Amino acid sequence: MIKKTSLLLFAYLIVFTHQLFSQTPYFTSTEYKKALWMTTRFYGGQRSGDNNWLLYNHLPSGVDASLRGKAFIADKDGTYDLSGGWHDCGDHVKFGQTEFYSAYMLLKGYAEFPAGYGDYYAYDYQGYKTSGSWSFEGTGHAPNGIPDILDEVKHATDFFIKCAKDATTFYYQVGQGDPDHKQWVTAVKMQTLSVANGGQTRATYKNPNDASMPSFCGATLALMSRLYRPYDAAYADLCLVHAKYAYDYAKTKTSTVGSPDGSFYAANDNYKDDYSTMCAELFWATNTASYKTEALSFSISTAPGQGADIYGKNYGFDYSNNGDIAIYNQALLGNTYAKDVLNSIVNSFYLNNTRSDGQFNDGNTSWGPLRYNANTAFIVALWQKLYGTSATPNKYIYDNIDYILGKNSSNQSFVVGFGTKSPAHPHHRNVYLSDANTPVNSLAIPAKNQQFGLMVGGTRNAGSFNDNLETYTHTEGGIDYNACLVGVLAYINSVLSPVVTHSTPSLGADQSLCGKTSIVLNSNVNVDNIKTYTWKNGTTIVQAASKTAKTLTVTSAGTYTCILDSLGIWSTQDEIVITSTLPAVNLGATKQLCNPATATLDIGASGTGYTYQWKKNNVVLLGETSKTLVVHKSGTYIGILSATGCPSTSGSVTITSLLPNAGNDTLCSAGIANLSISGSGGPYQWYTAATNGTLLTTGTTYKPAVSAPVTTYYVQDGGSVNVTAVPSNTGFTGPQNAGSIGITFTAAKAFTITQLKVLPYVYSCNGENVFVTFDLFQGTTKLASYTSSSVVCTGTQSGTTFTPYTLNFPTAINIPAAGSYTLTPSAGNQLVWYSGGADYTTMDVSGVIDVTGPTSTYQPNSFPGIYDIKILSGSGCARTPVYAVVNSNYPSCKITTDINTSAQAKGYNIYPNPSNETFRLTSPSTVDITIMNALGQAVESFSNITELNFGQHLKPGMYYVIMSQDGLTIQTMNIIKY
Known part of the structure; x- marks a missing residue:
């Protein structure tokens, strides 16, 4: 057995070896574009319901005119509408095993190689209908500004939304294979026949014990929500809602099931790869981390039998063996080992597993072998992108895709309508528009339908291809056959002839001019000298269409729109509101300090030139100029937001407290802080931390030596x-x-x-x-x-x-x-x-x-x-913080006079000073106190004290504290109340 490290090293050597064997494309860039157009529009010929272009204007004899061109429009479960979706192959059943897989692979191709996809027509093909010209070379193209691939898949996702009805209801099949195959007539006719002959009302199937189909359904809807958002945000949101329904359903299942009415499709090989893929797409659509975690929770390995949840297969990649795409998605999510595993799969199972002409050598070699050529080539394209080598398609891709398109010994194309020699007798009921119930080779494809785009199952030996309507192993195709072929053709086109991709301006969140002289709006779409930028303020154009005006500088309020236009083919836009008003301040609901003992108030808004002010009980809190304020005392707090050029805004909140009252202290330099606590409880215990910590002392005061800018102590009510x-x-x-x-x-x-x-x-x-x-x-x-x-x-x-x-x-x-x-x-x-x-x-x-x-x-x-x-x-509250501050720039330090400094040297002290609440005075001996205002008027007096808490009734201003003994003034100090 080769060790894993040796296998991966061998694979690394191979990846560089194969890069040397690139190859000149056999077809022209126009021919590859045509092939992509045909194989994409093929899905419009598989539409059930309305707008099937193959069936356009078709009305069989004896069918009511209201059904002209329509197919199975009455599919339902009771009264629940289940019309829409895709017919599976050349028949009319809607099988979940292939439908959900095919839609996901089609969208994955667009997600990875968007520059390869064109926009030739609209969802309803109106351009072709109006002109009567249905060919690639004709005049019927009428783009609608949405890539054709999204138009086609939207018909499927409309149906998928119905399938994922809610979190507990999931539909996965409409119709039955045996009745459907009894008549060789179009879907327009068959819907009018008896149920035994495939007519309506057809059987519906729901709520399987299956995680695979709902996972692919959910993955497709999540990916569609991301890709379609630039064109219809509401539809994108709807897709995401039902993607989450599919996720909820799949999460409850741990099995896989096949077709319920026979052996038309076996169960998927493994549900975990599909489930991981769904989680990855939900993460990319929502940025919810839990989805990413779930996607990466599954283990991976190169092949089965190694004990991993997800694995590759040398058999090939198809609707029931899809570990490769889950491993690729894990690599995109950041799993570096997944990148190594995919490298081993591609090199060991694909690049080194070919016939002499370069074709893939595995898969089902008798029924639909060419789908494996296309499917594995698509995986190789993804591998190239992952490893940064996609500028030159690998030889393997051209060997397999060019063979399908006609580079072979017989010049035989296996795509209906492509090349000089393509299948003339595909096993497909709708393409011939015949309702005579005669499946014979004499049937001819009408001119409108000749460029059908269906890749038939074919053979890897072109000379043995049996172009016979009844040899369905060779001439039948299906929605899963074309899915990866479309993706790899888009990759080739993205290299040979990239289209101008649909970009959408992204102007970001609304902004305010407050505090600024101007704002630069950025479209975030790079200049390519093709697209033009037009800017409007309301309905007024402020910047005419320009190929270079990626940004716009604005100096006034308004609703600004950036319109991006690409040669008149498509146009996208985004808008932003620029205001000249500050946002409202919301400090939240009333808060009570207890547990926790502090509350953080936040003005909320941030911006260039914004300034902040805080008030408590309508008194300015000096020095508090941050966006946030930590409060630890009761009161009514006001936060004020200001900026030049705009009126200020403010908000208030009431803070109540069950905490004891803390007396903080501010020093101008390192020294002894005088801290206090008061209240109805006690005894009070002082600690070094909010929880646990060291017990420092017990009592109502604490006088620590401090030198740090802020030292916080914590007081606990020992009686609680x-x-x-x-x-x-x-x-x-x-x-x-x-x-x-x-x-x-x-x-x-x-x-x-x-x-x-x-x-x-x-x-x-x-x-x-x-x-x-x-x-x-x-x-x-x-x-x-x-x-x-x-x-x-x-x-x-x-x-x-x-x-x-x-x-x-x-x-x-x-x-x-x-x-x-x-x-x-x-x-x-x-x-x-x-x-x-x-x-x-x-x-x-x-x-x-x-x-x-x-x-x-x-x-x-x-x-x-x-x-x-x-x-x-007791209070039951958390410990109360008490702060000792050392700050030489604090206002109290600036207003402390020489008299105060002299008094402190004698043992007289008043703190905190200034204060917006109370002051605490300490004296070395008993004194009488008189408080004088700036006018020399006595406003308070106290007798025979050595310690005093005072000032709670003082109005803001400067005061003089006169200390006397026996009627003689012995000391004077200044205080400020704010």
């Missing part, structure tokens, strides 16, 4: 409790009973109960909810009743098996003070209780609660089903 009272176990003895038995307990302090667990007596769950109402008594006095929130019933209580339920109380059970209480269920579900085995000692919380027993007087050792009681006492 947040605990759960629990029993020692729940395996209680004695018979199980049900009743209204509660618990008795002694409270050592006031507290509340917000949650507890119970064992409600539940005989069976029938969709009802569980709840309990408890009565709280102190002695014989009923204090209140408390009803829990309802919870959904999830389990019963019987024997020794029980299901606990956690009950929350919207209104907390309030134990008002120390004392003895009972808590007894009075309504709702009764509780289970046990006649013995009670152990209440472990339910006790020292200093808070002592559970003493049940409320039952006749069973003193019984245990009611009440436990895990969540108790809150």
Whole structure:
């Protein structure tokens, strides 16, 4: 056995070797374009429902005129419409195995090689209908601004949206093979026949135990949502909705199924590759990371039998063996090993597995062998793109595709209508427009239909091709045969004669001129000297069509549109709103500081030239000029957004607090900070961290030495409790009973109960909810009743098996003070209780609660089903932050006078200064205090103090603090209230 590393090294050598063997294309660029046009438009000849160009204007004898040119328009499941989609081959059944696969491969080709696809016609082929000219060389082309490949696949995705009806309903087949094959007539005629002869109402099939088909359906819709968005965003959104339905359905399945009405199509080889592909496409369509994670969760390997989820096959690539594309998608998602694996598959199974004339040597060699030529060539094209060698198609691609188009010993083309010698008798009912039920070679293809574009199954030995209508192994084709051929022809065209791709301007999110003199709008479409850019403000053209005006500089508000035009063939546009108003400020709803102990307010808007200001209780917070503000005290906060040239906007929010009041300190240089905490609780414990950390001290003040710009300390109310009272176990003895038995307990302090667990007596769950109402008594006095929130019933209580339920109380059970209480269920579900085995000692919380027993007087050792009681006492809040700041540029440092500095040297201090709340004064001896305003008027006075908190009633301004003893002034200091 070759080691994996050796195999990959060998593959790397091969990749460079094969790059040397490029080959001159056999056909002209125009001929390759024609081949792509034909093989793409082929799908319009497979349309079920309306707008089938093969059947255009066809009305068989005896068929009502309302059905002219229409095919199976009444497909439905009851009243649910299932018309549309594609006929599978030369018949009229809609098989999910090939339909979902084919549509995905067609779109994948466009996603990878968009420059290869042209726009010759519209969805309804109106140009051909009007002119009567249906050939590539004719005059009927009338482009509609949408690549033809998207027009064709949209007919399929319209149907796929119906297939993925919702998250639990998935349709995968309409019609049955045997009845469908009994008559050689067109679909227009067959729909009017009996059900036994393929007519309507046809059988429909849904909800298979299958993940493969819904995965390919979901992948196609997700990819279509991405590719079609420039042309119709609403349709793209609709595709994405149903792609997610398909995902939800596929996620519940882990199998694959074949055709339900016989052996027409076997089940897919593996669902995991298709599921991974769907997840990849959903990620690219939504940018939701979980889809990418899921896509990459499947393991990969080069071949089966190596224990991997997804693998390649030397048999080849087709609708039921599609590991290659999933591996390619994983490589695009960033799985570097997937790139190596695909390299090994391409080199080992394809490039080194050819006949003498370069054709692929595997696959089904008797029925449709040429599809494997096309399919593997497409995988090689993707491999080239992955490895950056796509500028020159590999020889393998030309060997296989040119053979199909007629480069062979017989000059035999295997695409109906291409070349001088192409299949004249394809096994296909609609192409002949014959309803005589005579499948004979004398049938001739009408002129309108001669460039059909169907690749027949053919043979790898051109001289043995049997061009006979009834030799269907040679002359029948199908939607899955053409799918990869279209993609590889587009790749060749993207190299030989790339088209001007449909680009759409992307002007980005709306912007504001506030704070700016101008804004440069960028179309984000590169100049190519072909496309033109036209810019408008409203309906006024501000920049005429120009091949170089990729950007536009604007200086005034308005709705600006960039219109991109390519030689008048197609046009796309995008718009952006430029405002001269600032966005509104929304600081959110009222917040309460407790847990967490701080709140971050955010003005939200960012932009060049934006400035920010904050106020608390309508007083400016000096130094707070950031977009965000961390608050740790109650008050009404206002955030103001300003910019030159625009009116300011503002928003406010009210902050309440259950926290104690913190006294912060700001120093002008390193030194001793005077921090304080005050409130109704305590004792207060000071810590170094918000949780855990080191206990520094206990008390209402703390004076640490600080030097860092900001040092944060945390204070905890040592009297608060947040605990759960629990029993020692729940395996209680004695018979199980049900009743209204509660618990008795002694409270050592006031507290509340917000949650507890119970064992409600539940005989069976029938969709009802569980709840309990408890009565709280102190002695014989009923204090209140408390009803829990309802919870959904999830389990019963019987024997020794029980299901606990956690009950929350919207209104907390309030134990008002120390004392003895009972808590007894009075309504709702009764509780289970046990006649013995009670152990209440472990339910006790020292200093808070002592559970003493049940409320039952006749069973003193019984245990009611009440436990895990969540108790809150005190604030129950997180630790309060207290800040020590060292900042020589702080306003207080700038206004502190020599007098203040001298006073501080003597032991007198006032902090914080300035302050927008209160000041704290400390004095080395007892003094009398007088507060004077700037006019020399006394506004406050205090006697015989050494420490003082003051100033909460002062209005903003400068004040003088006069300190005196025995009527004599001994010290003066200045303060600022803001």
